[in-house]
Amino acid sequence: MAIVFFVHLHWVTTGFDMDFLDRQIKIPLSNRTIPVKYALVHTAYWVLITGFFLYEKRYLIYKAGLPYFVACVVIRVALLIGIAYLNLHYLLPRYLLTGRYLRYVSLVLLSIVGYLLIQAFYDYLIYGFIIAPTQSRNWLETLSYNFFSTLWYLGLMVPLKLSIDWYEQQRLLQKIAVEKLQAEVNFLRSQVNPHFLFNILNNLYALTLKKSDLAPDMVLKLSEMMEYMLYDSNDTRVPLEREINYLQNYIELEKLRCGDYSDIALHIQGSPNGQEIAPLLLLPLVENAFKHGIGKQAEKSWLHGTLTLKPTAVDITIENNKPTTLPKNAKGGIGLTNLRKRLELLYPGRYTLQTEDRLNTYKAALHISFAES
Missing domain, CATH: 3.30.565.10 (Histidine kinase-like ATPase, C-terminal domain)
Structure with a gap:
């Protein structure tokens, strides 16, 4: 999937006005700015992730009702976004890229545990009370599913970021080569x-x-x-x-x-x-x-x-x-x-x-x- 988004990035950066795509926009509730193309690629990624959860959890519309279905998807995606960008903008540059691998792995696992606790509470609410008469859950299976699915989605963000960084580095090197020539x-x-x-x-x-x-x-x-x-x-x-x-x-x-x-x-x-x-x-x-x-x-x-x-x-x-x-x-x-x-x-x-x-x-x-x- 990271390759798909890298191709998408290349299409975006070559098919439109580069001046517009390089324009900086401010992140809400933050002093940081990011390029437009960065926002477009990441938005596309999370739209696909949200679409997957919408498809996977669609049965909740019939079993628990539309509000619970929407809340389930929103909570899952919001939690994933939170730990994904905690990893990308804090853990990855501060620990992984500086060679502190054990600290990095430990903090990633800790963030996933935090996700599991919040998600497990909501799963208990949904499956333990709201649709309990028609749905039984194995908690070990639920925790295992949430852990590995979270690790999977979190892992996808790392090659996505590295792909974007590599592409930007190649563009910079190409620009330097042209200017040098x-x-x-x-x-x-x-x-x-x-x-x-x-x-x-x-x-x-x-x-x-x-x-x-x-x-x-x-x-x-x-x-x-x-x-x-x-x-x-x-x-x-x-x-x-x-x-x-x-x-x-x-x-x-x-x-x-x-x-x-x-x-x-x-x-x-x-x-x-x-x-x-x-x-x-x-x-x-x-x-x-x-x-x-x-x-x-x-x-x-x-x-x-x-x-x-x-x-x-x-x-x-x-x-x-x-x-x-x-x-x-x-x-x-x-x-x-x-x-x-x-x-x-x-x-x-x-x-x-x-x-x-x-x-x-x-x-x-x-x-x-x-x-x-």
Whole structure:
């Protein structure tokens, strides 16, 4: 039955407005408050218990009359509610959960004995006087029935409470995991932006030193990229078309810096098809190639890229030549490491990132599937 109520709890908490179900309500004659969903689940439980007693004691309507029938059910349910919540809110947290098992069992048995004394008195009144001519009772059998039935109903409340507590704990852990993921993504994204700006500003500085006529065009493209980076990239998903445009602007800026002596080309195949992607995922492959490949060579540098757009996936391959030997003071970038972490957070199990570091060339290939398996 506890499983039934756990399923009921899941249905309640997923089928309605969570804000309403999490709202706190005050318990009558008490300063304590409980969530609405807690009240709904427990109300459903006691409605079922009351229904069972109504069915079990229905013969009293004919033998003792409706008032005694109602009183019998009300007294039984009220007593059960009393010892159940004494157990849940006092005995369970104070003794069982603190490892004081013997004290807990003793006090539970004592509360059941109190229930039996009150119930036995009422049973004696009902069966000993009111319907005595038509009903005889074995007191040992009556006490045994009341004891084990009470223990049974009391025991049901413990797994019910533990089920609710477990579910709430899982919801809390899930919420913490989502918040942690978002915090990590935001942190990793904040690392991308300064890294990118550092490279572009260096490029612009080089053009201004040469008094190049290309500087104004570079500033315009940079302003478009800054708009994307400052506003669109704060969203969890952006149109794939915008991400591609951002990538193309970056490549055009690098072309302006490198001049005619470099062979730089990105071939795009297919259409974005209205797909969305997490922002700033395609740039690190290209940025890494310029920073550690073309940017380290004075001439005869090249970068060839292919961006393939599919209905449910995107593939990008970037290959470039690089110096045979790197300077001893060369600093490693955070780009690809950052990218791999973001992919693991945003597209777990739906991406592949492969790199080939050869003597004179470097190749990186990224596949992202938009369809969840």
